[in-house]
Amino acid sequence: MATVQAPAGRSIVLPEPLQLDSGQQLAPVTVAFETYGELAADKSNAVLVCHATSGDQYVASVHPLTGKPGWWDRMVGPGKPIDTNRFHVICANVIGGCMGSTGPASQAADGQPYGMRFPVITIRDMVRAQVAMLAELGIERLYAAIGGSMGGMQALSLAANWPDIPERVLVVGATATMPAQNIAFQEVGRQAIMADPSWQAGDYYGTGKAPDAGLSVARMAAHITYLSEESLTEKFGRRLQDRQAKSFGFDADFQIESYLRYQGLSFTTRFDANSYLYITRAMSYFDLAEEHGGRLADAFEKTRARFCVVSFDTDWLYPTELSRRLVHALNATGTAVSFVELSAPYGHDSFLLDVPALDRVVSGFLNQ
């Protein structure tokens, strides 16, 4: 697989150029999105779900490239915690992404793919594009903005910068400020991509070669950070892969090695390496306090939304302490906020997996 081709789905071309945090403009901008459930006549039931680093708009429908169910299929759907019988759920591919929204693989004005000419974007820029999309859809208020991980950062950015839009904000396994450890892992991923000769300074589109090896390593490293030691030990331990003894070579002797290689390789069939660079860069830059004069509480001065913040006890990538800091800032502004650290064995990925307590919290919060 050389270059990931985005399938044609629903999308909107924004009427105005997007003014970016870097000072640059992006135009034209396409935002690809999916919706689930009917929009009420008074438009009071719109819920925006924001996706994580490697996610996309297919939150609850079959992914067109992998054929797998949506990434939050267990959470979004008829009768599920984010109930599409009740809510009109919208999920958009972030700009910089590769599933139909404008990103580094999109055509620039000269008809060639942007590659590294694509401007560096921020989480706020991703949200800016979604706000413009909502305006095009005629939606001024959101019943809720919801996201896990990078999706949670978008939900926070929305509440801080467009305080009149969300009435409820649900943030799972996220942070208001990206800490050094996470920036470090993101840099490892980017360097793996850029060290791959097939990356060709980002101009690999149409060359028949793509930095699949580099992207694969980036994904493998990141994937480890999404799991917990407990779940790795439980799932793989030191078990060998399809063999009785160690090979005394460098094949994937261990099941965990084989699993990671598979995760890395399959990621390259659905994700563009340059998108990975831009999206992780946006995350590294994320600091909601810095955006608001250095005091996190000031970011939430204007919001009237209710917040619900959830962390997981085994998530060492976005540990509970980060959520707590966010909650303290929200307390300081007198915001209605709930916070709970749930117990789940799966590390950061817990928000995507079978954690019934999360289902209860999500549906309870949305019933407020």
Add this chain to the structure above:
Amino acid sequence: MSQLRPDLAIIADHVEPDSRVLDIGCGDGVLLAALRDQRGCNVHGMEIDAENVAGCVAKGLSVIQGDADKDLVFYPDDSFDYAILSQTLQTTKRPDMVLEELLRVGRRAFVSFPNFGHWRVRLALLWGGRMPVTRLLPVAWYETPNIHHLTITDFRALVAERGIRVEQAWFLVGDKRTSAAAANFRAEHAIFLVSR
């Protein structure tokens, strides 16, 4: 509010309608839900146990998982009309500082606690010579969460020393109210409404 525990029912009956309330150690949120549904209060909770918090959120309450000893400092002064600490003071590491924090974040505070001065407790210690295990203090000394036992007289002494005013007080024996007379001897449980 008949389903409420008697001490919570007294608190619920004496919270002004439409107040902003913080219940510290709110448990399953039963008092908060009553204050919200029956008195129109703007209610917030703090609770240390994750399952209880999840249950509260599922009831539509705004509750944060936190610790009275550590997390009250993050609320601004006078954020609430009432701060409520029911059956929790004796479990905190520094009850005096928690009490000060209650009256910093709240204009008034309800504090309820089991009275270690109750005659059964005194007798158990006097005759048995062992730390009492009673209906309100049902757990042995080595595993009880109650690490700072106090009597009604102790509480009165603390608030007097700190310049805190007792607006009202209620005393319970079992589920029944008892008078303030000799309460330190007769009451199993006390509820104070205090302010600065």
